[in-house]
Amino acid sequence: MSYKVFVDGQEGTTGLRIHEYLARRPDIEVLRIDAEKRKDNAERARLLNAADVAFLCLPDAASREAVSLVDNPNTCLIDASTAHRTVPGWTFGMPELAPGQRDAIRASKRIANPGCHASAFILALRPLVDAGLVPADAAVSATSLTGYSGGGKKMIEQYQEGGDVRLDAPRPYALGLAHKHLPEMAAHTGLQQPPVFLPVVANFYKGLAVSVPLHLSQLKPGTDASALRHALAERYAGEAFIRVMPLGGDPATVEEGFFDVQACNDTNRVDIFVFANAHQALLLTRLDNLGKGASGAAVQAMNVHLGVEESLGL
Numbered sequence: 001m002s003y004k005v006f007v008d009g010q011e012g013t014t015g016l017r018i019h020e021y022l023a024r025r026p027d028i029e030v031l032r033i034d035a036e037k038r039k040d041n042a043e044r045a046r047l048l049n050a051a052d053v054a055f056l057c058l059p060d061a062a063s064r065e066a067v068s069l070v071d072n073p074n075t076c077l078i079d080a081s082t083a084h085r086t087v088p089g090w091t092f093g094m095p096e097l098a099p100g101q102r103d104a105i106r107a108s109k110r111i112a113n114p115g116c117h118a119s120a121f122i123l124a125l126r127p128l129v130d131a132g133l134v135p136a137d138a139a140v141s142a143t144s145l146t147g148y149s150g151g152g153k154k155m156i157e158q159y160q161e162g163g164d165v166r167l168d169a170p171r172p173y174a175l176g177l178a179h180k181h182l183p184e185m186a187a188h189t190g191l192q193q194p195p196v197f198l199p200v201v202a203n204f205y206k207g208l209a210v211s212v213p214l215h216l217s218q219l220k221p222g223t224d225a226s227a228l229r230h231a232l233a234e235r236y237a238g239e240a241f242i243r244v245m246p247l248g249g250d251p252a253t254v255e256e257g258f259f260d261v262q263a264c265n266d267t268n269r270v271d272i273f274v275f276a277n278a279h280q281a282l283l284l285t286r287l288d289n290l291g292k293g294a295s296g297a298a299v300q301a302m303n304v305h306l307g308v309e310e311s312l313g314l
């Protein structure tokens, strides 16, 4: 069985990476658009409607436009943008989200893939909220340290051009406290309010780690760090792409005393850590923003949708 797959936005950062994954797949015929026609709506419509699966690796407005070009009921759209992640009729493309999510992805023709920061946040919090350890009305905060490829072609150019000393140091952003991932962070964790969220971009290509500090006194009475870790490990037992690390970190992290944000790069893996003292815990979740944070996750969602081996090509 061979599937036709088109990437709208094939020349972009996530689109190029998806092509690398697809190149390993004998079961996939890639439909390509001529580079000079990549913004020609008639040509995009032809390819979108010829595809069994089309990835949208576009800015939000162009993604919405792509959706309007599709009239073939068999075309499954997997949108990497922020446009549809909390929109009714769209399925959140995170198979590990909750029991039943794989069936929903399999059945849906409209799949919205999670944002990179949101993926790490949701994977760490959702099992804890579901288990009642973190109350749904908890007020949490989160920080994300990310490589600059998360900002797409423009930001990559800016960093790689060099010559601007301001880019040497990490840069906090989204200071209006309205980052575009906040709605999905609340909607898909079950938290009643989004976190106070501070992303920080720094001068390395890719890799991302989201940290969520928790005061144990604000959790379900009696909750300690091992209860947090246990709930995560129980939820993700058997998941191919999620590792719940030993309490306090793996030996390398503990011995060196520094956290390696890039250790999941070039994988589709997510590592979740719980660090703690007697009164506080810190959830720290890392992934490759271009892997499980974007292109890897999109291919994984496609595999689930098509009913093929979930880790094929990843």
Ligand SMILES: NC(=O)C1=CN([C@@H]2O[C@H](COP(=O)(O)OP(=O)(O)OC[C@H]3O[C@@H](n4cnc5c(N)ncnc54)[C@H](OP(=O)(O)O)[C@@H]3O)[C@@H](O)[C@H]2O)C=CC1
Binding pocket: 008, 009, 010, 011, 012, 013, 014, 015, 038, 039, 040, 056, 057, 058, 059, 060, 062, 080, 081, 082, 114, 115, 116, 149, 150, 151, 152, 153, 154, 289, 290, 293, 294
């Ligand atoms: N980079 C990352 O880590 C992640 C990105 N995402 C999301 O994925 C989407 C794509 O991001 P990314 O690949 O980084 O972005 P890029 O800026 O690298 O690429 C976007 C591509 O879309 C093309 N494009 C823009 N408008 C249109 C249009 N109207 N019709 C057809 N093509 C168009 C651009 O063309 P041109 O070549 O002319 O610029 C470019 O090639 C975004 O919504 C982003 O937010 C999601 C998760 C992580």
Ligand SMILES: CC(=O)N[C@@H](CCC(=O)OP(=O)(O)O)C(=O)O
Binding pocket: 080, 081, 082, 114, 115, 116, 117, 146, 147, 148, 149, 150, 151, 152, 155, 180, 181, 199, 201, 293, 294
């Ligand atoms: C460094 C940087 O700018 N990163 C992007 C995140 C990219 C991403 O995953 O977001 P979407 O999937 O929602 O596009 C940002 O924080 O806006």
